[in-house]
Amino acid sequence: MHAPPKINELGKRQWRMEHDPTVDTIVRLAEDLGMSVTSSEAEDYAHLIETTLADYEVIREMSEPTVSPEDQRYVRSDSGHRPDEGEDPYNAWISRTKGVGADDGLFTDARVGLKDNIALAGVEMTCGSTLLEGYVPSVTATVVHRLLDEGATIVGKNNMDSFGFSSSGDLSDFGAVRNPADESYLAGGSSGGCAAALAADEIDIALGCDQGGSICVPAANCGVVGLRPTTGLVPYTGIFPVERTIDHVGPMAQCVADVAVTLEAIAGRDGLDSRQPTDLEPQPYTEALGQEISGKTVALLEEGFDHPESKAAATDAVESAVSQLADLGADVKRVSVPIHNRAPAVAWLIWGYGSLQVFKQAGQVPQHEGWYDTDFKRIFSKCRAAAGDTLSPMVKATLLAMEYLEQRHTALYGKAKNLSRLIIQRYDDVLAEADAIEVYNSRLFTGWANRKAERFATARGLPKTAGSDAHIGEMVGQAVTEVGTDDRSVEGVLDAVVEGKTSVVGSRTPWRISFRQFGGGIRRRVERAVSELL
Numbered sequence: 001m002h003a004p005p006k007i008n009e010l011g012k013r014q015w016r017m018e019h020d021p022t023v024d025t026i027v028r029l030a031e032d033l034g035m036s037v038t039s040s041e042a043e044d045y046a047h048l049i050e051t052t053l054a055d056y057e058v059i060r061e062m063s064e065p066t067v068s069p070e071d072q073r074y075v076r077s078d079s080g081h082r083p084d085e086g087e088d089p090y091n092a093w094i095s096r097t098k099g100v101g102a103d104d105g106l107f108t109d110a111r112v113g114l115k116d117n118i119a120l121a122g123v124e125m126t127c128g129s130t131l132l133e134g135y136v137p138s139v140t141a142t143v144v145h146r147l148l149d150e151g152a153t154i155v156g157k158n159n160m161d162s163f164g165f166s167s168s169g170d171l172s173d174f175g176a177v178r179n180p181a182d183e184s185y186l187a188g189g190s191s192g193g194c195a196a197a198l199a200a201d202e203i204d205i206a207l208g209c210d211q212g213g214s215i216c217v218p219a220a221n222c223g224v225v226g227l228r229p230t231t232g233l234v235p236y237t238g239i240f241p242v243e244r245t246i247d248h249v250g251p252m253a254q255c256v257a258d259v260a261v262t263l264e265a266i267a268g269r270d271g272l273d274s275r276q277p278t279d280l281e282p283q284p285y286t287e288a289l290g291q292e293i294s295g296k297t298v299a300l301l302e303e304g305f306d307h308p309e310s311k312a313a314a315t316d317a318v319e320s321a322v323s324q325l326a327d328l329g330a331d332v333k334r335v336s337v338p339i340h341n342r343a344p345a346v347a348w349l350i351w352g353y354g355s356l357q358v359f360k361q362a363g364q365v366p367q368h369e370g371w372y373d374t375d376f377k378r379i380f381s382k383c384r385a386a387a388g389d390t391l392s393p394m395v396k397a398t399l400l401a402m403e404y405l406e407q408r409h410t411a412l413y414g415k416a417k418n419l420s421r422l423i424i425q426r427y428d429d430v431l432a433e434a435d436a437i438e439v440y441n442s443r444l445f446t447g448w449a450n451r452k453a454e455r456f457a458t459a460r461g462l463p464k465t466a467g468s469d470a471h472i473g474e475m476v477g478q479a480v481t482e483v484g485t486d487d488r489s490v491e492g493v494l495d496a497v498v499e500g501k502t503s504v505v506g507s508r509t510p511w512r513i514s515f516r517q518f519g520g521g522i523r524r525r526v527e528r529a530v531s532e533l534l
């Protein structure tokens with residue numbers, strides 16, 4: 001980054017006059033901090049504040065160190081483009097590009113997709129939100145460089161739920177991600193685009209991110225393999241965060257072997273992520289492939305199966321898989337961890353509160369020794385101030401709920417973190433006598449998230465199936481019958497619905513918000529529905 005031009009003493013004084021806070025500003029800032037300051041006191045504080053701002057000027061004039069994930073060593077063929085439905089039948093992509101890595105390596109000719117909160121220099125990164133549409137990072141995430149060094153080809157950025165705020169796969173501002181196995185089902189989220197692209201054989205490897213099932217859920221939904229690595233094993237540098245203590249980036253692929261190879265390539269310290277232990281030593285994970293499991297103990301968690309969200313078919317599939325492990329020599333035993341049933345509430349509070357801090361701090365939460373992406377912080381701050389209203393309703397609802405909790409229940413996050421230590425200890429107690437815990441995933445993530453989504457939809461007057469093709473078709477069908485003959489075109493129907501000219505939307509603002517928030521993906525589905533009706 002180029003240093004700001006030097007300014008003389010007169011210029012410094014002029015800058016301070018233009019930027020020093022006014023008395024009214026100081027009074028308001030004091031109120032925000034829970035202090036009472038009179039106008040007379042504010043004038044006195046203004047002189048003291050000048051000293052602090054003088055120190056700021058020193059920092060402002062200094063050149064920022066050129067410390068970033070890594071130098072850009074590879075050239076892309078283009079800066080990316082939005083794929084059309086023919087190129088992207090499952091809405092798994094936000095942008096397609098081609099970035100070719102080293103001439104030789106573990107991943108020569110391998111097609112790699114990146115969740116769209118992972119930076120690839122020169123290619124747009126949206127985090128699944130129109131708020132960041134048009135933002136192009138100047139750095140590439142460490143994990144991406146490591147794959148490029150091994151010969152991988154980056155073929156695009158995968159669709160994701162807006163800022164990773166869902167595990168369903170239908171809350172991206174660019175439209176829901178459909179499941180290649182059956183398009184009437186969702187791919188899951190928030191790394192849904194990665195899983196769908198893998199299931200459709202559009203890529204060989206993907207990098208997803210996970211704070212609460214965002215790799216595991218879509219991988220399970222789409223029948224591919226995903227791994228959330230141990231905290232700190234893989235550097236998170238150059239990736240949009242949610243909550244530092246639960247942020248993970250991990251490999252997704254069509255088979256276990258490819259996940260193991262990818263983990264070997266991306267694991268290890270990069271010196272820029274302070275969450276990584278100084279004595280971290282990645283293991284040769286591929287050596288575990290094909291090893292005997294005779295003598296290994298698998299703990300079957302009772303609380304993970306017998307609950308309202310249990311699905312008989314899924315339970316049968318899991319128990320069948322566990323039986324196969326037993327046939328291979330594993331010792332299977334049932335265990336109980338009663339606090340498991342309360343773990344989702346604790347996890348979601350930590351995730352939600354962390355998200356609030358990330359938004360308040362423009363994507364760069366302080367008080368850690370890692371690398372700070374100052375360019376992104378500046379851009380995110382401007383986008384948030386100029387277009388905060390474009391955030392999806394689910395993101396807004398979460399942030400508002402967390403802000404309310406922060407103001408009214410200031411110790412709740414700390415209590416949740418303390419409870420999480422207790423929950424972890426209970427799992428560790430099981431793992432002290434077992435090699436793995438087997439649990440039906442729905443209870444902890446999907447089921448709880450579905451209940452949140454259903455309550456959210458009900459509160460907004462929306463059907464619980466909002467976002468599905470069937471629901472879109474129903475909405476459009478009703479709108480087409482109500483608009484005038486001259487308006488019976490894709491644009492005409494869209495305009496009529498968005499502007500509230502049909503009973504589909506009427507005067508209810510939430511409906512209009514919902515319709516807009518489906519983003520680019522809805523347009524393709526509306527076009528299809530309109531063409532079928534007309």
